[in-house]
Amino acid sequence: MSEQMEYKKVFGRPESLKPAPTHYCPGCGHSVAHRLVAECLDELGLRCKTIGVPPVGCAVLAYNYFNFDMVEAPHGRALAVATGVKRVHPDKFVLTYQGDGDLAAIGTAETIHAANRGERISTIFINNAIYGMTGGQMAPTTVLGMNATTAPGGRDPRLHGRPIDISRMLAVSDGVVYVERCSLSSFKEIRKAKKAIKKAFQCQLDDLGFSLVELLSPCPTNWKMTPKAAWDWVAEEMVKTYPLGVIKDITGYEDKK
Amino acid sequence: MASKTQKGKIVIDRERCKGCHLCIEACPNNRIDVDVSLNSKGYSPARFKETIHSGEKGCTGCAQCATVCPDVAIEVYRAK
C-alpha cells in the first residue's frame, strides 16, 4: 500500500492573471509571456497599482486575461497612451505589452519617443516575426527567406527590406536604461525571460528610465509548425537574426545569480 | 515492481489544455504523455502518468512542465 504523502502546491496561477482560458493558439508564446508578467507583478506586489496597455494584435483582448486596470490603445499608440497615463499617475506602475507590428511598424515613432523621453514605463515586446492576428502577413521583424502572406516566396531584401532590430535602435537612446532580448523557446529560456521582465519592472520602480524586454515568441499557427517545431525554430533559426542577451544595461544592478 | 510514491505530482486541467504537448517536451523524467481522447475543445490533452513503472524516474515537482505550459493548465505539488 502506498504511503499517503502530504503535498504542498508550488506552482499555480498568479493573481495578476484571471482564470479565464485564453484564445491564444496551442503553443503560443503570448500565454507564457502573460503568465511571466503576472508572476512578476505578484512578486513585486504591483497588481493593484498597475495600469497596462495592450496592443492591437493577437493580445488585443489581454484585458480579459490580465487581472489589473487596462486601457485599449489604437494600433501602435500604446506608448503614447501609456505616457498620458503615467504623467497623471507617476506613482502607479505602467506597462505596455506589444507585438512587432504595434511596436515596430505603425507605432515606431511613439515607441522611439517614449523611450527617448525616458518615460518610466516598462514595455514587453513580443516578437514572433509575423503578423498573427491578421493571418500571417510580413512583419518588420520577419526574417529573410521567411514566408509570409504578403511576402510570398519569402522575405527578399530588395523587395521587402531587411528585418528591423528595434531593440538595438532603442538602446542608442539615453532615455533607455535596460533592454534585453530573451526567448520563450525552452524551460531555461523562459526562466531567464522572467528574470529580465522583473529587472525591467525594477527599473520603473527605481525611477531609472525606460526599459524593454523583447521576447522571441513561437507562433505555431502562422509559421505552420507544431509547437515543438516552433520552439526549435526560435532556438535555432530566429536567434541568428535576433541574438539573445542583454542589449543595454546601465541600471547598475548586480546580476543576482 | 511496485509503484513508488512520487516526490512531486502535477494536476493537469484537461479542459484548459490545448494539446501543445510542450510540457512533454520539457519534462526531464518523462512523466507526461498524450491522452488521445479529446477534450471538449477538440484537443488531445496532456496527461500525468500517475504510475511509475520499474526503471522509470518519478515526478520531482520541478515544475518545468508548468513553467512552459502556455495555458496555466498545470498545478505542481511537492512532498512536504
Added chain:
Amino acid sequence: MPSEKMLMNGSHTVGEAAVRAGCRYYFGYPITPQNELPEYLSARMLDVGGTFIQGESEVASINMVLGASVAGGRVMTSSSSPGISLKQEGISYMAGMELPGVIINMMRGGPGLGNIAPSAADYFQATRGGGHGDYRTPVLAPAGGQELADLTFVAFDLADKYRNPVMILGDGLMGQVMEPVVFPDFIDLKDLPKKDWILDGCEGREPRAIYSMLLGQQGELYKHNLHLQEKYDRITAEEVRWETKRTDDAAEIVVVAYGTAARISESAIEELEAEGIRAGLFRPITLWPFPLPALRELSKKVPKIAVFELSMGQMVEDVILSVGERAEIYFHGLPGGIIPTPAQVAAFIRSALKGDGTVGRRIDV
C-alpha cells in the same frame, strides 16, 4: 474672483482659460497658426504643477490625451487643420471609449498643406466625424476674444459631463489677434466632478478595462452605438447654443455665419443698417449640435437667408437642412484663407437681396 481685463493673444487666451478650468495636462505639436498655444502652456503648466509634453506628432499627442483622460485628468490638445486630420483616429477611439478631452483647432487654409492664413474649411471634418464610425463631437465656434475664454470652460464641462471629446473651432486670425478678455475664476480641482470609471490601479476594487472593441456575437457593438446615440440625443436636446442679432420680423434677410465670418458679417450688417437695409445675423455657437430647430423657426419668418463662410460651402448644407424651401438661400464663400472686409460681405448681402447673383449665388434646394 474673475481676473482683471487683460489684452491677450487668442491662443494664449485658450491656454489660460484651460488652466483656470482645471486642465493640468496638455500634449501638442507645433503647427502654424497655433504655435503660441503650446508655447504658452509649456511655461504656464509648470506654474500650476501640470504636465506639458510637446509630443512627437499630432498623432502621439492625441493618444497621450487619451491616456491622460482614462487616468482621470482634464486634458487638452491643439493643432490646426492638417494636424487635426492626424488626430481623427484618436478622437474616434475616445468617442467609442467615452473619454473626455478638449481639442482646439485653429483652422488654416486647405486642403493638404494649404496655407497658414485663417480659413474655416474644417466644418465637415469637425461636425461629420472626421474619424470613422457612428459618433459625434460637440463643436464650439467662438467668435474671438472673450468667447475663446468662456467656451474653453464650457468645453471642459461638456467633455466631462458627457464623457466625450469636445472640439473648439477657431481660426488663425482668432488665434493670433490680441483682444481684451476677462477670465472666470480658477476652478478648484477638488470641485471638479468625481469620476468613478477612471484607471488608477485596482486597489480596493475590481480591475477595470476601458476599450472600444466589442467583438461579441450578442450585438454588443450595436447596443453600444445605441447607447452613444442616446447620449448624442441628450446633447442635441440640451446643449445647443446660438446667438441672434436683429432677426425680428422686420428683417429682410438674415445672414448665417459663425466664428470670424460672423464678426465680419456683424460689421457688414451695421453698414447696411445705415443704408436702411434691415439685415439680421444668426450665429451658431454649437456647430454640432447645429441649432437646426431655431433656424427652422426663423426661416418661417424671413424671406431670405444669406450664408457666408470662409470655405467653399460646408455649413450651408446644415442651413439647407434647417431651412428647406421656407426661405431663399444664398451662399458666398471664400476659401484659401481670404478674409474679406465688411464692405465685401455687405456687397454679398445686397446681391442676395436683389437676387442678381453678382456676389455669391442662389442655392437651388
